[in-house]
Amino acid sequence: MKLKNPKDFWSGVMFMAIGLAFAIVVKVFEYPMGTSSRMGPGYFPFVLGIVMTLLGVAIIIESMATQGEPVSKFAWRPLAFILGAVVIFGLIVKVAGMAASIIVLVLVSAFGGHEFKLKEVLIAGVILAVFSVLVFVYGLKLPFPIWPSFISG
Amino acid sequence: MEQLLSNLALGFGVALTLNNLLYCLVGCLLGTLIGVLPGIGPIATIAMLLPATFTLPPESSLIMLAGIYYGAQYGGSTTAILVNLPGESSSVVTALDGYQMARQGRAGVALSVAALGSFFAGCVATFLLAAAAPPLAQIAFKFGPAEYFSLMILGLIAAVVLAHGSVIKAIGMILLGLLLGLVGTDVNSGMARFSFGIPELTDGIGFVAIAMGVFGFAEIIKNLEQGEAREVFTNKVTSLWPTKQDIKDAFPAVLRGTFLGSLLGILPGGGAVLGSFSAYTLEKKIAKDASKFGKGDIRGVAAPESANNAAAQTSFIPLLTLGIPPNPVMALMVGAMIIQGIQPGPQVMTERPQLFWGMIVSMWIGNLMLVILNLPLIGMWIKLLKVPYRLLYPAILVFCCIGVYSLSNSPFDVLMTALFGFIGYVFVKLDCEPAPLLLGFILGPMMEENLRRAMLLSRGDPMTFVTRPLSASLLAISLLLLIIIFLPAIRKKREEAFQEE
Numbered sequence: 001m002k003l004k005n006p007k008d009f010w011s012g013v014m015f016m017a018i019g020l021a022f023a024i025v026v027k028v029f030e031y032p033m034g035t036s037s038r039m040g041p042g043y044f045p046f047v048l049g050i051v052m053t054l055l056g057v058a059i060i061i062e063s064m065a066t067q068g069e070p071v072s073k074f075a076w077r078p079l080a081f082i083l084g085a086v087v088i089f090g091l092i093v094k095v096a097g098m099a100a101s102i103i104v105l106v107l108v109s110a111f112g113g114h115e116f117k118l119k120e121v122l123i124a125g126v127i128l129a130v131f132s133v134l135v136f137v138y139g140l141k142l143p144f145p146i147w148p149s150f151i152s153g
Numbered sequence: 154m155e156q157l158l159s160n161l162a163l164g165f166g167v168a169l170t171l172n173n174l175l176y177c178l179v180g181c182l183l184g185t186l187i188g189v190l191p192g193i194g195p196i197a198t199i200a201m202l203l204p205a206t207f208t209l210p211p212e213s214s215l216i217m218l219a220g221i222y223y224g225a226q227y228g229g230s231t232t233a234i235l236v237n238l239p240g241e242s243s244s245v246v247t248a249l250d251g252y253q254m255a256r257q258g259r260a261g262v263a264l265s266v267a268a269l270g271s272f273f274a275g276c277v278a279t280f281l282l283a284a285a286a287p288p289l290a291q292i293a294f295k296f297g298p299a300e301y302f303s304l305m306i307l308g309l310i311a312a313v314v315l316a317h318g319s320v321i322k323a324i325g326m327i328l329l330g331l332l333l334g335l336v337g338t339d340v341n342s343g344m345a346r347f348s349f350g351i352p353e354l355t356d357g358i359g360f361v362a363i364a365m366g367v368f369g370f371a372e373i374i375k376n377l378e379q380g381e382a383r384e385v386f387t388n389k390v391t392s393l394w395p396t397k398q399d400i401k402d403a404f405p406a407v408l409r410g411t412f413l414g415s416l417l418g419i420l421p422g423g424g425a426v427l428g429s430f431s432a433y434t435l436e437k438k439i440a441k442d443a444s445k446f447g448k449g450d451i452r453g454v455a456a457p458e459s460a461n462n463a464a465a466q467t468s469f470i471p472l473l474t475l476g477i478p479p480n481p482v483m484a485l486m487v488g489a490m491i492i493q494g495i496q497p498g499p500q501v502m503t504e505r506p507q508l509f510w511g512m513i514v515s516m517w518i519g520n521l522m523l524v525i526l527n528l529p530l531i532g533m534w535i536k537l538l539k540v541p542y543r544l545l546y547p548a549i550l551v552f553c554c555i556g557v558y559s560l561s562n563s564p565f566d567v568l569m570t571a572l573f574g575f576i577g578y579v580f581v582k583l584d585c586e587p588a589p590l591l592l593g594f595i596l597g598p599m600m601e602e603n604l605r606r607a608m609l610l611s612r613g614d615p616m617t618f619v620t621r622p623l624s625a626s627l628l629a630i631s632l633l634l635l636i637i638i639f640l641p642a643i644r645k646k647r648e649e650a651f652q653e654e
Contacts, residue, residue, distance in 0.1 A: 008319070011583045011584070014579075014583065015325040038613075045332060045347070051328060052332065075377065082374050085550065090568055091564050112374075124548070143562060144555075
């Protein structure tokens with residue numbers, strides 16, 4: 001079967017799945033429902049989850065009756081390099097310090113772009129690292145280590 | 154009136170201290186900067202700076218963050234006029250006539266009309282805020298939990314009606330936001346919900362992570378996907394001064410834009426973007442010679458630019474009087490207040506008058522700074538526009554990462570933000586507008602809390618929402634809005650209205 005309105009269809013599936021997941025978690029983990037005058041922690045999320053599931057179903061049904069655009073291809077390259085760079089930064093910053101982590105972040109994320117000029121990227125990375133250390137560590141006094149822990153000890 | 158004057162005097166006392174003037178200036182400059190640069194908006198910027206405001210006094214912090222929002226409205230017009238690209242989504246329509254004016258060698262006039270119109274609108278809106286807030290806050294004190302709950306329903310529904318794109322998907326995004334907002338410890342029972350034993354999640358999902366992931370990272374990925382196509386209009390910006398005829402044309406448009414923008418800013422779901430679109434549409438409708446629009450008509454710059462600035466400022470009214478954010482930027486301001494230990498609501502005005510009036514007066518000062526600073530600084534902004542995106546986005550990423558990491562000094566928030574960056578990208582692919590999600594996310598816990606209290610007071614009788622007159626009328630308006638929007642005729646008209654984007 002060919003989908004007539006794929007964007008809406010998949011949106012509907014997304015809402016239905018997430019709504020259902022929330023409602024199921026409430027039931028499986030036995031969050032107390034309480035009564036309507038004394039609502040437990042499970043009450044509101046369960047109702048919301050069910051409403052969202054129904055809404056998802058409604059969107060799916062509507063998508064059968066309307067025409068719409070297909071979902072365009074995911075741009076995996078920028079997606080992977082941008083988010084990858086962010087994750088790496090989060091994981092290494094405590095050990096590697098702010099300066100080095102920023103240069104790594106700039107380097108990796110630059111691979112997500114259309115052109116990659118190593119010299120330009122390195123210069124940008126160093127400038128950003130110096131600027132950030134001055135502004136955030138010295139200026140705003142955010143508690144970041146500047147240098148890798150094996151240097152500063 | 155006397156009360157108002159003494160309040161304003163108090164505000165001037167706070168806003169005119171050297172420190173606060175400085176933070177106001179920093180906010181305005183930053184706002185203009187991100188307004189000029191396409192691809193980064195006030196939501197991501199405010200989210201990015203939240204952790205840094207933790208050490209500031211509350212007045213300074215809010216003055217600076219507010220400056221970013223209205224400063225961005227000024228900056229956005231520069232890019233729209235010179236590059237034919239909206240620096241900010243609220244200046245999409247400014248590009249239509251503004252860029253044409255620039256091509257006719259009248260870029261300077263367009264820029265100065267935009268700036269002066271914005272300044273005028275900013276003054277009016279600030280005054281409105283000062284005058285309307287105290288009586289509104291008085292009403293808000295009469296609100297019980299049932300009224301608050303109904304008001305939030307109205308706010309969310311209005312946000313859906315006014316958002317662009319599919320209504321039913323916008324409702325879905327709100328529900329998703331509400332549910333995500335419930336993750337974490339339940340205040341009533343102390344039970345950790347949806348945290349699956351992850352200690353960081355018992356405090357809830359950080360809204361900075363959501364805002365920055367969905368609005369910051371996803372935006373960058375989307376921009377990279379579309380490729381770089383930017384041509385800066387390099388011709389010299391010549392005379393800044395409008396002619397007599399220009400003023401005659403522009404002034405009524407500024408007035409109408411200010412009025413419409415102020416009104417739409419107060420509405421839940423409204424804000425700068427809606428203000429500028431509606432103002433442009435209105436100008437086109439009432440003009441005798443509508444054919445001139447899109448070919449460099451000065452009214453097409455004056456009206457939307459006044460409207461977006463007015464709306465940016467009046468949208469503080471529901472936040473400061475009811476404690477309910479009407480749009481995602483205001484939702485972040487709630488976050489900023491909570492970081493400072495201030496619960497937004499009508500009591501802010503009475504308990505912290507310095508903060509309240511200082512902030513209002515600072516908005517007026519900020520507008521003055523913007524108009525004085527921006528016209529001479531245009532040359533600098535033009536240079537900035539020539540920085541290619543491939544150098545810009547790593548810089549945005551660096552500041553985002555530092556901001557998120559410093560929230561709790563752990564990698565957890567950074568990883569969450571990356572996750573929401575991915576989710577945000579999926580939303581882009583599925584044409585799901587993310588703004589309602591952020592609104593739902595902030596309102597989720599508030600709604601649950603008020604629902605529980607209302608039901609407790611009524612001993613479990615849901616009729617309390619319709620037997621209390623205030624609550625009932627709020628719900629009636631919501632229902633009416635929903636019916637209207639699902640009527641086929643109106644639905645079609647609404648789609649047409651947003652087509653012009």
